[in-house]
Amino acid sequence: MDSRIIRPVAERDTAACGYNPSIRCGDCRLSGICLPLALETGDIDQLDNIIQRGRPLQRNAHLYREGDAFKAVYAVRSGALKAYRTTDAGREQVTGFYLPGEILGLDGIADERHGSSAVALETSAICEIPFEALEKLSIAMPRLQRHFLQLMSREISDDQQLITLLGKNTAAQRVIALLLSLSSRNARQHLSATRIRLPMSRTDIGNYLGLTVETVSRTLTRLQRDGLLRVDSREVELLDATALAELVNDG
Amino acid sequence: MDSRIIRPVAERDTAACGYNPSIRCGDCRLSGICLPLALETGDIDQLDNIIQRGRPLQRNAHLYREGDAFKAVYAVRSGALKAYRTTDAGREQVTGFYLPGEILGLDGIADERHGSSAVALETSAICEIPFEALEKLSIAMPRLQRHFLQLMSREISDDQQLITLLGKNTAAQRVIALLLSLSSRNARQHLSATRIRLPMSRTDIGNYLGLTVETVSRTLTRLQRDGLLRVDSREVELLDATALAELVNDG
DNA sequence: CGTATAGTTGATACCAGTCAAGCTTTGTGG
DNA sequence: CCACAAAGCTTGACTGGTATCAACTATACG
Numbered sequence: 001m002d003s004r005i006i007r008p009v010a011e012r013d014t015a016a017c018g019y020n021p022s023i024r025c026g027d028c029r030l031s032g033i034c035l036p037l038a039l040e041t042g043d044i045d046q047l048d049n050i051i052q053r054g055r056p057l058q059r060n061a062h063l064y065r066e067g068d069a070f071k072a073v074y075a076v077r078s079g080a081l082k083a084y085r086t087t088d089a090g091r092e093q094v095t096g097f098y099l100p101g102e103i104l105g106l107d108g109i110a111d112e113r114h115g116s117s118a119v120a121l122e123t124s125a126i127c128e129i130p131f132e133a134l135e136k137l138s139i140a141m142p143r144l145q146r147h148f149l150q151l152m153s154r155e156i157s158d159d160q161q162l163i164t165l166l167g168k169n170t171a172a173q174r175v176i177a178l179l180l181s182l183s184s185r186n187a188r189q190h191l192s193a194t195r196i197r198l199p200m201s202r203t204d205i206g207n208y209l210g211l212t213v214e215t216v217s218r219t220l221t222r223l224q225r226d227g228l229l230r231v232d233s234r235e236v237e238l239l240d241a242t243a244l245a246e247l248v249n250d251g
Numbered sequence: 252m253d254s255r256i257i258r259p260v261a262e263r264d265t266a267a268c269g270y271n272p273s274i275r276c277g278d279c280r281l282s283g284i285c286l287p288l289a290l291e292t293g294d295i296d297q298l299d300n301i302i303q304r305g306r307p308l309q310r311n312a313h314l315y316r317e318g319d320a321f322k323a324v325y326a327v328r329s330g331a332l333k334a335y336r337t338t339d340a341g342r343e344q345v346t347g348f349y350l351p352g353e354i355l356g357l358d359g360i361a362d363e364r365h366g367s368s369a370v371a372l373e374t375s376a377i378c379e380i381p382f383e384a385l386e387k388l389s390i391a392m393p394r395l396q397r398h399f400l401q402l403m404s405r406e407i408s409d410d411q412q413l414i415t416l417l418g419k420n421t422a423a424q425r426v427i428a429l430l431l432s433l434s435s436r437n438a439r440q441h442l443s444a445t446r447i448r449l450p451m452s453r454t455d456i457g458n459y460l461g462l463t464v465e466t467v468s469r470t471l472t473r474l475q476r477d478g479l480l481r482v483d484s485r486e487v488e489l490l491d492a493t494a495l496a497e498l499v500n501d502g
Numbered sequence: 503c504g505t506a507t508a509g510t511t512g513a514t515a516c517c518a519g520t521c522a523a524g525c526t527t528t529g530t531g532g
Numbered sequence: 533c534c535a536c537a538a539a540g541c542t543t544g545a546c547t548g549g550t551a552t553c554a555a556c557t558a559t560a561c562g
Contacts, residue, residue: 107411109401145389150361156366160346160367163413168519203508509559520548522543526541
């Protein structure tokens with residue numbers, strides 16, 4: 001076999017995740033849902049100038065760790081990450097999954113130290129947005145300031161949604177809520193709302209929803225048996241989204 | 252009886268909750284933990300000018316409701332409030348308790364509509380901070396902008412803390428975690444760290460911690476029986492804070 | 503091909519929920 | 533000031549959903 005056709009690992013992954021370091025915010029297909037939303041064309045260029053586009057993050061590589069000095073927030077361009085905290089007892093609580101177009105790292109502003117760790121679930125392309133530069137730019141661009149505040153407020157709402165979910169819901173309701181969330185986020189990226197690829201393991205799902213792996217597995221099996229969805233390892237097809245939504249909402 | 256010595260209700264309550272509408276941020280004893288933190292003296296005056304100090308909020312009166320148009324964030328000057336969401340199934344999930352010096356309403360910025368309701372647990376004095384004015388002032392005062400972002404980030408951290416708590420902890424761990432949180436917030440107000448007055452009902456505690464009233468009650472009884480604390484209706488005395496902290500941390 | 507990791511399935515145990523009853527405190531109108 | 537109602541809180545008996553422990557299968561990887 002000619003070794004020349006085997007590309008180096010880095011390059012291969014770069015291609016696989018659609019990574020292109022030269023792309024600018026104005027051209028990014030995610031600009032409609034990411035930070036530049038609602039900015040004028042000229043403004044976008046300025047934002048563009050402060051954004052760092054590093055090497056793609058390999059699976060299992062950390063973007064930052066709990067306790068790290070906070071210097072930037074991050075936008076996911078491709079791939080997927082999870083954010084998690086480790087309790088004193090050693091348990092891992094996943095606080096969120098981040099998909100293309102979403103911003104993470106917002107919990108580090110308060111005490112200039114990340115309050116959670118973030119790790120890539122698969123090879124991911126990330127835009128790094130240095131916080132100081134963003135702050136300064138916000139002063140000159142009120143629309144950017146507003147939009148950033150809205151992103152933070154959205155994170156608060158999402159967290160409160162999860163709090164509500166963890167408060168009293170059954171295993172099935174939790175699992176379904178996650179699937180429906182992933183579905184609508186898929187749709188926002190103009191992907192299928194019924195066919196979902198789970199970038200995270202069953203264990204991650206459990207650590208997010210406050211369930212054990214076994215319960216997650218059993219729950220998916222049961223939902224499949226009941227004809228509400230079809231599971232094939234990490235591929236899920238929602239067969240009856242209406243019925244699923246009702247299950248989440250009804251006590 | 253001379254009717255002149257009977258003051259009107261509003262005035263009586265005003266006195267009871269220490270309400271004084273003429274006080275300014277610079278003179279407020281909470282300025283160290285509230286929004287003006289880290290502002291210069293001149294800056295505080297400017298912030299002061301945009302803040303509205305309305306009538307005190309009576310017990311059970313709503314500050315805002317889920318779905319209301321978002322116009323302002325609120326600082327608690329005295330009293331206590333709870334924020335909650337009502338699920339489609341009719342269940343009430345309390346998302347936070349707010350004590351003097353704390354800011355609430357931050358989840359409404361994202362879609363300009365409050366994502367939760369806020370209600371007074373007892374007569375409370377509230378500072379209303381109109382959001383548009385705060386935004387404009389932030390542009391002129393970078394330290395204010397920074398501080399406000401930190402407040403939002405703090406809310407995110409707190410919510411994630413609660414997520415972690417609700418994820419897998421036992422009833423006792425949840426209850427203790429709340430008591431310790433109230434204790435440290437008491438201390439921040441230079442009040443006792445061991446003697447706590449609970450402004451909320453057992454039901455509220457349950458709806459916050461994802462437990463039933465019965466479980467909250469039983470848990471407090473057991474902790475008292477074990478000599479870790481003393482409960483007298485809504486007064487709690489922490490007898491062994493070290494042991495309590497260990498119980499929360501250990502799996 | 504062997505090992506490690508991820509996922510599934512089954513049997514059992516236990517913590518918190520549910521239902522029910524009674525007690526305590528608070529508030530209100532006679 | 534008392535009587536009563538309503539709300540808040542506590543306690544007990546029982547139930548049930550999820551965790552735990554364990555074994556097994558499937559998949560990925562060097």
